[in-house]
Amino acid sequence: MSQDSKSSEQELAKHAVRKAGLAARAGLSPVERIEHSLALTNFADALGVVPGDMVAGFWPIRDEVDPRPLMDALARRGCSLCLPVVQGENLVFRRLEKDGQLEPAGFGSMAPGPDAQAVRPNVVLVPLSAFDRNCNRIGYGKGFYDRALSELEKLADLTAIGVAFAVQQVEEVPMEPHDRQLDGILSDRGFLKAGD
Template sequence: MPNGPADLPPSELKSVLRKQRLAARAALTLDERRAKADAMTRHGVMAIAVETGSLVSGFFPIRSEADIRPLMADLADRGARLCLPVVLDKETIEFRTYAPGVPLVETGFGTMGPGENAAVVDPDIMLVPLAAFDREGHRIGYGGGYYDRAIEKLQQKGRKPKLFGIAFDVQEVAKVPFEPHDVRLDGVLTESGFRSFG
């Protein structure tokens, strides 16, 4: 499992690991990503329990991310309500209700999401895209801090959503430099299965 130079400050080491693991993810062929995403869906269907009416935030894939739309559809079939993140500005995302088949609009950074008429909600479970993770449940995001700020805002409201990272096995590293503001994942879903950190 790769890691960068250990003597770098945490933020710089995160940047090195982010680039390495995103490059490894991008090196997967489209067929490989599809097969691995199918395996993720099978594992996620068995591992992620939802209560009727619980709100699950997912995402539509951009670049080389795993396509978790089949998993989201399964969660909806089991009674979950879905929402998607929408970029509001350079610092903020909000979560808007989504139902399969509802038309989406461009929401920044190549993402698609529900339009302004969709209700803004607070998710109970968050399926979180990421650049890298380790076996302790620490993660490296894409560097914008959107999810970190969204999670902090939810916590300030007294909410504590379950955080499940979504990644391919090639995105695992030996150790993520953990800083005080970082929030640990409750679990991670890869093509090899679901790992709980609780």
Template sequence: MTAAPTAIADLKEALREQALGRRAALPPTRRIEAGLALAEAAEVLDIVPGAVVSGFWPIRDEIDPRPLMARLQQAGHQLCLPVVRKPHMIFRRLDRETRLVPAGFGTVEPEEASPELRPDVLLVPLAAFDRRGGRLGYGKGHYDTAIAALERLGPVRRIGLAFSVQEVDHVPTEPHDQPLEAILTEAGYRRFDTSVDT
């Protein structure tokens, strides 16, 4: 017997609050070191040459993916950033020429003139994750709907980026929830599913 939707939503919100509380409590030096540790693990991600990689611009106290993104760009990958649009997020090119504009919630996005790209790999922010690849986002479903749309055109790798303190025992899932292929934290890289090999 499965839990009622309201019960699942309540459980997700409780887990989200706890994981984000642990994340917020991390000292500044550990945050900086964690972002740099992600960059050191760039080769472990085993991204095929020339793949388009979507990163994200960190908000609040998220782990900082920008050192990793810079390392991937140096390795020859084309970068993009998500842009929240209806009916789902799109992704616009990010390079040295890209002008970034405010996008709300303390983040930025590439300007409208930046070309839209289809990412092969998504570096995904999150509130919490579990050992099976369950991902708990911020409750808006932006990545779930975007992944569903992207996969209509082919597979897309989904690698969560987080601090290790954001791990929980179990993320309750619903039919629309999109699992992670892998997670990268300052403690290392873990792959959950090897069926996607972009």
């Protein structure tokens, strides 16, 4: 089989998994999405974050899980928070201050404006389309988080935690050599740690 054929098969497999995860997520009612998002806070202690950690959250788009209650819980535990901003092909992270102004940050998300301090998180909460029991994730296909995690890992120890609804779990996420396994997945059913 040629390299092009393998690549094409891999893309088709990823597309099918992405579609299944997004369909499962879309099947949740608005009330279920709220309740499941709030349930994330029940497992905040399992994440292993400590006071002083810089945690990158994300602003939910469409029918994504809402990590903001979890982010608030982590801030109350002494963590600093930041949000990603799309700049060209990359993500940059800006410090999130209580009562700070937010502005559109790409793809329907919000984040602090350019006057906010640029920071390097050591914990990244990662949105996703689907995940498996081995903490492999598939995103939305643009590679923003893959690139950001790769760059952040070069600078310091990094913990990357996928955040999703439990219904987005699939049997297996097809992985390529450049794909990074996450350190854990947090869903409304609990925290799944890589290697467990």
